[in-house]
Amino acid sequence: MQSKKKPLSRKTADINYRLDLVWSAIRKLKNFDSRSLQTASGQPKDVVNRYINLLVKAGILEKSTSPRFFAPVYKLMKDNGIQRPLVNRDGTIASPSxxxxxxxxxxxxxxxxxxxxxxxxxxxxxxxxxxxxxxxxxxxxxxxxxxxxxxxxxxxxxxxxxxxxxxxxxxxxxxxxxxxxxxxxxxxxxxxx
CATH class of the missing domain: 1.10.10.10 (Winged helix-like DNA-binding domain superfamily/Winged helix DNA-binding domain)
Structure with a gap:
């Protein structure tokens, strides 16, 4: 028996839209730091950083640190196409709704x-x-x-x-x-x- 889920809220729809913009920018940039991704996606730091961390846990992004740069640089390792990867908090890929x-x-x-x-x-x-x-x-x-x-x-x-x-x-x-x-x-x- 499936549990009843709460209906999707406008807030959830908004965050999904924001994450789609971040994913689109990641695909264009390929290599980036958090600030350049914020600029390219037009999304705030907290949204960008949370999604980056999930994608690193999932192995979709690779984090590298360089002595030349203060901020970590991320590299897109697995480009799944236009559809943004749905990632759970533990870094596992979520199944479709x-x-x-x-x-x-x-x-x-x-x-x-x-x-x-x-x-x-x-x-x-x-x-x-x-x-x-x-x-x-x-x-x-x-x-x-x-x-x-x-x-x-x-x-x-x-x-x-x-x-x-x-x-x-x-x-x-x-x-x-x-x-x-x-x-x-x-x-x-x-x-x-």
């Missing part, structure tokens, strides 16, 4: 019901139903009402809504698209209905 797994399944399946998504993404039926309802209400999915009384509702992914790699997140009943950096505010009657 349930929303990310469902988003990938939806884009592959294209036409599906909640059971298809639940099985493909290894999530509960309730989790899949809630995520699909949010995406439908935000306009990412179209719905085909079944002709038989007990048949499952079929969803169809709308190709023009493929905004990128990151899964849209359900935040307090609204949808945040990390790829476009925008919130889709759902009307209260849609949220409840």
């Amino acid at each position: 349930s929303a990310q797994r469902m988003w990938i399944a939806i884009k592959i399946l294209k036409v599906f019901n909640y059971k298809d998504v639940a099985f493909s993404a290894c999530v509960t039926f309730e989790t899949a139903k809630a995520y699909l309802k949010g995406l439908k209400n935000a306009g990412y999915l179209s719905v085909s009402i079944p002709k038989q009384q007990y048949a499952l509702v079929t969803y169809r992914f709308i190709p023009t809504k493929d905004t990128g790699f990151h899964a849209p997140q359900i935040i307090k009943g609204n949808v945040y698209d990390h790829n476009t950096k925008r919130y889709i505010l759902l009307k209260s009657e849609v949220k409840n209905g």
